[in-house]
Amino acid sequence: MFLSYNLISHSYSINDMVIFVGNGNRDFGLKVAKYFPGCLSNCIINRFSDGEIRIPPIQENIRKKDCILIQSVSCSTQGSVNDILMEMFVLIDALRRASASSITVVLPIFPYQRQDRKSYSRSPISSRMIATFLETQGVSRVIAFDLHASQIQGFFDRVPFDNLYCEPYFIEYIKRNLDLENLIIISPDEGGVKRASRVAKELNCKIGLIHKERDTENQIDTMVLMGDVNNACCFIIDDMIDTGGTACKAANLLKSQGATQIYFGACHGVLSGKAIDNINSSYFEKVIISNTIEIEERFGDNSKIDVLDVSEMCASAIYKSLKGESVSTMI
Structure with a gap:
């Protein structure tokens, strides 16, 4: 949409x-x-x-x-x-x-x-x-x-x-579409904490962090959640989503910890490789991206993807x- x-x-x-x-x-x-x-x-x-x-x-x-x-x-x-x-x-x-x-x-x-x-x-x-x-x-x-x-x-x-x-657009989207009372903004890594903190401050809600541990080949080995997401509506915010593999692993982690709804927001929807298949089979209610990159021209309309005009x-x-x-x- x-x-x-x-x-x-x-x-x-x-x-x-x-x-x-x-x-x-x-x-x-x-x-x-x-x-x-x-x-x-x-x-x-x-x-x-x-x-x-x-x-x-x-x-x-x-x-x-x-x-x-x-x-x-x-x-x-x-x-x-x-x-x-x-x-x-x-x-x-x-x-x-x-x-x-x-x-x-x-x-x-x-x-x-x-x-x-x-x-x-x-x-x-x-x-x-x-x-x-x-x-x-x-x-x-x-x-x-x-x-x-x-x-x-x-x-x-x-x-x-x-x-x-693009944060003002994600904030507006969250205000219009999500449950603010049980909302938690999730940073997918340590590098995105400032971004998540700015959004959480505007929405007056809690923040969580996913810590990624990598193996010797610099591949993600395990993910550790810092924060309580039980019965929460989680919104992961990042700068981009590429193949979606890591994002979907994060959604699996949040779901296993009791999250009731999971959304993912990123400015840039690169969406290469098996990204669309990964998103369609994930726990995400919606993946929200901006139109800084061609989306509809490449994939048409997808019910799980919302595109924000910036x-x-x-x-x-x-x-x-x-x-x-x-x-x-x-x-």
Whole structure:
């Protein structure tokens, strides 16, 4: 089910701005562009016969104008992650060579963000590489949602980075759909405690934690629940859900400890591999994700998955960044 909550005032008017929407989750980009009437470029990226990226002639005059590029670099029906990433780089180059005044890159999901450290000897830090590419191309600002690790912002030395959080949408969803009296917010690991604490504070409810113990091959061996969930409505909140294997194990643990209802909320619904099968056979009442990544285009409608529209928050962040207003009230 696709859900839209109007949490932020909108309808913006900005002169000298042009919005470009890539093929990665194009529906999200078009939703954002609707908040800026008359600013959407007609440019649609396509391919040469050999598969190389082709930027058709840009009909709008963008000299000395603020250009916004919206591209969700993740699972897509329009190509691989790397195809979508290369689209973004090629379009940035075209905008810079056309003398754009500024180039704001909106990445609903930051690519390669889980590769943010050296996890083994001679391993790359791929998210740092993406940051270097963007800075080298001379972009003016980067806007993204729910980074897997907030330190990725520190990979940018010269470019301002705005990291937006989907938490207000999950809070609104919980208020409208869940039993607040018996609610417990669950952090799936130690790294997500701050996120869970912020949500629990807004909802004035308890918080629980799942501690993961890993074996010698860095695979999850056991899970230990910290907190009492007997007869409780549990809401696990995380930044993303990929194959769903770990999330479903967490649901099994909560169910074994007496939880009556279990929900899972994540900003990014990567949903690769057997994710849909895992979710359908799990104890989750619902899995709630945002539309930062293509969902309905890949899977159609699924009764166990609710999708929250966060395009209005993205549009507000774009407006505030161009007008020099504070974004901190949103994050």
